[in-house]
């Protein structure tokens with residue numbers, strides 16, 4: 489299987505962390521030039537990453553890929569042990585996806601203060617605050633988000649909280665984790681987890697590449713190579 493994934497993409501990072509946590513070794517990571525050429529829709533109609541390519545087709549949407557991997561490898565599944573735990577893992581994963589990552593991702597269009605529309609930022613970041621406030625109530629006091637082992641809730645939260653810490657200040661908002669107690673304590677602890685640290689390092693690498701222009705250069709080179717191949 490192949491996962492179309494990028495270092496900085498939080499939804500991709502969430503699936504990579506799950507793959508590491510489940511110990512799956514038969515999934516290759518790829519970022520084909522077609523993604524930069526606007527051709528991802530030829531592979532997946534939604535045109536968003538991550539996308540999992542299997543022998544039988546293509547699966548978009550991180551949460552669906554996450555469920556698919558748990559279904560495919562039930563022995564290694566990390567969705568929680570009891571129905572109650574599984575429900576809580578899914579609630580936290582949805583908070584991370586829908587309230588945190590999605591709104592932060594949409595707000596990236598407002599990074600430039602010169603063209604920023606405050607009403608758009610207020611609307612989107614208002615939902616982020618709502619998500620963080622709810623997360624503070626749902627998250628456990630322990631080392632992991634739910635129960636005493638790493639679950640998909642952690643895989644979704646680590647990239648989402650990374651975005652809260654690193655991206656929101658660039659939108660003129662204080663890191664909302666700082667105003668919490670449980671989420672804040674969790675975020676401190678989970679960053680010392682080996683798998684979380686691996687994914688955070690990948691996202692940091694992606695963020696550095698974005699900010700220092702090397703990502704742009706890499707994309708331009710990939711596009712040029714793909715075009716040269718098409719004409720040869």
Ligand SMILES: N[C@@H](CCC(=O)N[C@@H](CS)C(=O)NCC(=O)O)C(=O)O
Pocket residue numbers: 496497498499500535536537538548549550551585593
């Ligand atoms: N709901 C989707 C969101 C995926 C998403 O927004 N991915 C971003 C990268 S983090 C993307 O592909 N953006 C390209 C675009 O929006 O055109 C999921 O859970 O996989």
